[in-house]
Amino acid sequence: MARHIYSCPLRWSDMDAFGHVNNVVFLRYLEEARIDFMFRLAPGDGSPSFAGGSVVARHEIDYLRPLVHRHRPVTVESWVTKIGAASLTIAYEVKDPEQVYVRASTVVVPYNLAEERPRRISAEEKLFLQEYLAEEPAAV
Known part of the structure; x- marks a missing residue:
């Protein structure tokens, strides 16, 4: 399984009054990594894959330790944990080599903006996503 690696700069405005990255800013970091993964790396030259739009149906975040401002970017690793007929789940770690x-x-959820409704994942999109799909844990 491949992981998408995104180098995310920290901005001075990301900090809160306590001197660390504000919890809501992490959603922006995830968004930047997700957009880089789904749109910039989408398959094919001129491919319409993922270009028609998508919407976020759910976020789940575990804050493990504070991140303080520094000049070096933080790494956001992304991979796919589930591919359904009309949705996918992307997992992330915001990290440095020594800590998460x-x-x-x-x-x-892929979305058809012209029709204003969700759409199914195309075969081309599924093929692309499968390269980043985490392997299922071994059955016990």
Whole structure:
């Protein structure tokens, strides 16, 4: 399984009064990594995959340790944990080599903006996503 790696800069405005990255800012970091993964790395030259839009159906975040401002970016690793007919789940770790700050997941629903409704995941999209799909744990 491959993981998408995104180098995310920290901004001075990301900090809260306590001197660490505000909890809501982590959602922006996840969004930046997800957009980079789904749109910039989407398959095919000129492919319409993922370009028609998507909506977030759910976020789940575990804050493990505070992240303080520094000039070096933080790494956001992303991978796919579930591919359904009309949704997918992306997992993330916001981290440095020596520690993880946040573990999170997002349920994303492909969306047809012109028709204003969810749509199914295309065969091309599924093929792309499967490269990042976490292997199922061994049955006990």
